[in-house]
Amino acid sequence: MPATTSSGNITEHPLGDGKTKIQTLKARAVLVDMEESVVGGLLKGPLGELFDNRQLITDVSGSGNNWVVGNRTYGSKYHDQIVDTVRRSAESCDHLQSFFMMHSMGGGTGSGVGTRILEILRDEYPDVHRFSVVVYPSEKDDVITSPYNCVLAHRELTENADCVLPIENQALSDICGKAVASQSKHTSSSARQCSSITKDKPFDEMNNVVANLLLALTSASRFEGSLNVDLNEITMNLVPFPRLHYLVSSLLPLYSVKDVALPLHRLDQSFSDAFSPEYQLIKANPKHGLYLACALLLRGQVNVSDVRRNIER
């Protein structure tokens, strides 16, 4: 399996029995932040080995929650560096299919620099799909200028992204709360553990939900299946008009179920739940509006007959 090592050379790694820890593999990712604390913390944490020093672009002072500072000032300052870093990662790919942009919309760096990078990607790699997974601020948000930053960034997303998956913090925390509550029904001891974890690192659980969503999206590219859906097929089928590319996503099930073989009524229930607002990653009720297109991505032991039965329902 070809991979980029810490020295930047591409080498072949034997797959082995698939059980040993990955040691010299690096993520094909570029981390950009205008202040060093978060990135520094990440490098010192358990995921630190996944990232290479040359994949980071950082500054000292931050964007001050201002979109213009992020987009215009830092965007121009780091333009060449961004282009070079992205090119280095992209060249090591055998076949580049898409870019995933993950940032927030409320702050200055995420919305400003993030959308600037999107513009750069559109200019440099026009044929490569750009997926944006963006975090919109909820009603109770701690940044005062977040509405301005959102609106300004929103326009850039509409112009430059191929597909946007909006996520809301409020929805994520509700989902995490529900997952904890349902797990506490099963065992009481684990509930205490869960609540302590929730207190210490609140965003980890929420980020976990988003990570699961992304894994589900890309699982068809990574595993074999009877009816696999590629990433560009998702864009193709769900985006009928070029500017209407905002997708509402929902994820099921949210917690690990001990019983692997889901009974049939549970599976049918999952299909119905997928359309309910409780499992969505943004606070919206699409049933009040019009569905332009809808896609159900399934992983695991699900048969065509179950799918057909539920679709006809």
Add this chain to the structure above:
Amino acid sequence: MAGPGDTPSQVQGSLHLDRAEASVGETVGVYWDFSDSGYLANNRDGIGIFEIGEVEYENHLDWKVRGDSRALFGQIKWKLMPHLFEKHVTIVTFVPRLSSGHASCRPQTRQASPLPITVSGGTGSGVGAYVTERLRDEYPHVTIVNQVVWPYASGEVSVQGYNAILTTSHLQKAADAILLFQNDQLHQTCLKRLGLRHVTFTDLNKVISHVLASACSPLCSIGDLCTQLCSHGDYKVVSVKSIPWMPDQCHAYSSHLMEPEAWRCDAWGSGCGFNKHDKCCTLLTNSQGCVRPLNQLCEKAWTMYSAGAYLHQYERYGLTKDEMIERFADVELMIKNYATIT
């Protein structure tokens, strides 16, 4: 070697040409009568214009023009098409090619096995149609049969309507016959006839392969069957049905009674059983059965087109709106042809 107007010594009968030389664009008339000879003609008897002097003879005439090679008497006029011949052709000798063992070699028969494609996705439909067209360009005399899988009516993919219309329109021109299989029907067969609780794509594929294999009887190849069914260029869609269908557990208990067919048709019979069944019957029909699924999908695709949905995705890769409308027109003409059969 016999000349025009001569009768071959091996078989009693007559064979005439109305000219010994012809130019491209001209018509040659052939008259033959071997009906008194007592000879029993079969598949390998060929009528045509063959190039002499090489080990393998190749019939230069398209099968549609050739005529029924098993007829013991008949007359036919052939127009020498420019893409097959040089400017001027001299028909110097005329050899009646009968497969009674007197001929030194057999005419080479070339037929393609069914080309399977699905029409809802991108690769199967797009690349499948492209391959069919290239095959048609490279081998204009070969029978090309496409086995097409029609998607579920409730939808597999949002743009299946567009993909199906584009593929069908291309195949209508390039293929000789289109064997239509519908996912909905296959699914019902699996659920109800075969009694499977959980149907997978492997099961659907097994049904298709069972039907195709049973259609390829030892007497007559699927290419010949299809060319007989689809002799008119506008009617190329063949629907397929097969009996019996029974779950694996029931094989030991059934000695099957064949239901009488409601309509007369050519029957090709083979003496042996097939795939655990003692008797097996497959019906290939060129009928109006294909109108409903084609029409349904066409209407949905047209609704999407009127709203302008997904068109930017197709335009991005080079398909214009005009071309799309042309393809719609082709398919609607095909549906209309079938619907107005009386």
